[in-house]
Amino acid sequence: MAQNDQTWHLDTLLIHGGRDQDRSTSSGTPTISPIYASTTYLHKNVEALDEAFSGTGADGRPAFVYARQTNPNANALETVLAQAEGGVGAVAFSSGMAAVHAALLASGLAQGTKIVISQDLYGPTFSQLKKLFAPNNVQIVISDLCHEGAADFIREEEPDVVYVETISNPLVKVIDLDAISAAAREVGAVTIVDSTFTTPYLVRPLEHGFDMVVHSTTKYVSGHGDSTGGVVISKKNVLLDQLRSHALLLGAMLSPFESHLQIRGLRTLPLRMEKHSSNALQVARFLQEHPAIERVHYPGLPEHPQHELASRLLKPGLYGGLLSFELKEQTREAAMCCMNKLQLCLPATSLGDVFSLVSYPPVSSHRTLSNEERHGMGITDGCIRLSVGIEHVEDIIKDLDQALQKR
Ligand SMILES: Cc1ncc(COP(=O)(O)O)c(C=O)c1O
Structure with missing residues (x-):
């Protein structure tokens, strides 16, 4: 739905991406997309409705069916953030924690798997792992992944998933994204990074070998203390499919109004x-x-x-x-x-x-x-x-x- 010019700089993409600005088909098109409050969407016949359930209509454009699946405003935010991070797609959620949860599920964390996490993770992310994943026999290995031996540690542990934050809280330690992702790739681990503190304006972790990027969009993306949300951007279609399928079942989608506020925030990021x-x-x-x-x-x-x-x-x-x-x-x-x-x-x-x-x-x-x-x-x-x-x-x-x- 957003006009897409691959040559745009990131600043331009963040300003113009997500605008429904096809003025060739009608005059009087609003410069800012309307907020689509509808919970359900009509199609010209039931065959078209059937097709729309896949998320794409016959014209190749995003198709909408029911608000829990997604809505045009959230879709626009996802499109801009996926382009900003250089991913194949993104899924927006109603909070950063919902995004963290979906990313962990999409990574394949399940009974008998092992995750290596950095010791400085945001407290509720650690608690989510401890309370929702550890009881299902997910092994959690905690280490200071900011030290020089972190990559070797990952090679030795051979985890299924590695989860880090670009900059830690509150001691603002920086993770060597390239070293961590290279070691994880060697042992076949899925890599997730929470880049809330850095945003795509400071670093694009998918370019440093990570599989998924998480943001609490409540923070810098929204930027004005008036909107709560989260997003996961994926480098791989297989992970994106998992994210979409979990999003539908978890039901923590981002509302049209919050999506609108967050697109507005992105323009001045x-x-x-x-x-x-x-x-x-x-x-x-x-x-x-x-x-x-x-x-x-x-x-x-x-x-x-x-x-x-x-x-x-x-x-x-x-x-x-x-x-x-x-x-x-x-x-x-x-x-x-x-x-x-x-x-x-x-x-x-x-x-x-x-x-x-x-x-x-x-x-x-x-x-x-x-x-x-x-x-x-x-x-x-x-x-x-x-x-x-x-x-x-x-x-x-x-x-x-x-x-x-x-x-
Ligand atoms: C680094 C980081 N990740 C995730 C979250 C969770 O985000 P939310 O509060 O939007 O659920 C926070 C919240 O402070 C955070 O600081």
């Missing part, structure tokens, strides 16, 4: 990612010099252990909007006091919005872990995560500065 990244680098440099700060984690800083890898993997000069910092006073009280004093940066659980958002891992992403488990992962009690927004950077810095003054 490049601008926002540029600004998130430049703001984050300036904030990281400010924090690094601040007397109340022990350590700053940001891949754009030369001191970051994977700075070189990040520079090779990500769009030149851009390192994303996520950073974390550790207070000199490594206590929960000090972290909470600092967060409570913030006026502009909002202490709310999410990331990737236009607003700067702060979160404290022990009460948000890592709340289900014990102190020992968190400390073992290098997450100290004075660690605060900051999703740097696109406000004027001087205002963000001023707010942080006043919150970091002595109690």
Whole structure:
């Protein structure tokens, strides 16, 4: 349904992709596609309806039957994101977690299979594996896949599936996508990467050998804190078929309205990612010099252990909007006091919005872990995560500065 010009740059694709703009057949075509609220769709006869159930009509265009299958707005979002990531197709879901679930099912995780995951996975993704897959005799092997021996570890373990995130939360460690996918390919494992923090604007993991890319579109894709969704983009038709079939059974499709908001978000994604990244680098440099700060984690800083890898993997000069910092006073009280004093940066659980958002891992992403488990992962009690927004950077810095003054 979207006009498709293969020569477009990504920025242009994200602006014009998903627009139903065939003005050759009628005049007065809206520049923005309508929101198709219908749950069911009419066809010229029952034979056409029968054909439409396959997802494609006689004219080769997407055909719609029933809202749980898909809808024109979600289809447009899927088309743009599949093109943006360089996949054969995509399936949109009502949340990032629904997308994670569908990707895990599509990968073939079932009784007797083994998955290797990185130790820093988003907490609910780990819990989903533990609660929904482990009881069905799926073996979960956890490792710090950011270390140099990660590829050898995968070769030794010979898993069926490997699941990683491009950049970890909250310590923003970067995964060597090429090394991990090469090792997984050698042992025949399906590879899944959650690229929520990076988006296709910073890196396209399918080009680095991955089979499926997951995004929580609630974050940077939507970008405005007003829409929840998820998507899985596949490099292979066989996995795409699995995703579509699971999507229909899981019933977690993305609604037309949410799809509309997310397509709207995509149009400014490049601008926002540029600004998130430049703001984050300036904030990281400010924090690094601040007397109340022990350590700053940001891949754009030369001191970051994977700075070189990040520079090779990500769009030149851009390192994303996520950073974390550790207070000199490594206590929960000090972290909470600092967060409570913030006026502009909002202490709310999410990331990737236009607003700067702060979160404290022990009460948000890592709340289900014990102190020992968190400390073992290098997450100290004075660690605060900051999703740097696109406000004027001087205002963000001023707010942080006043919150970091002595109690
Ligand atoms: C990296 C990552 N993946 C997946 C999710 C889940 O997304 P959602 O909240 O849209 O279900 C999140 C949510 O914070 C996330 O940070």
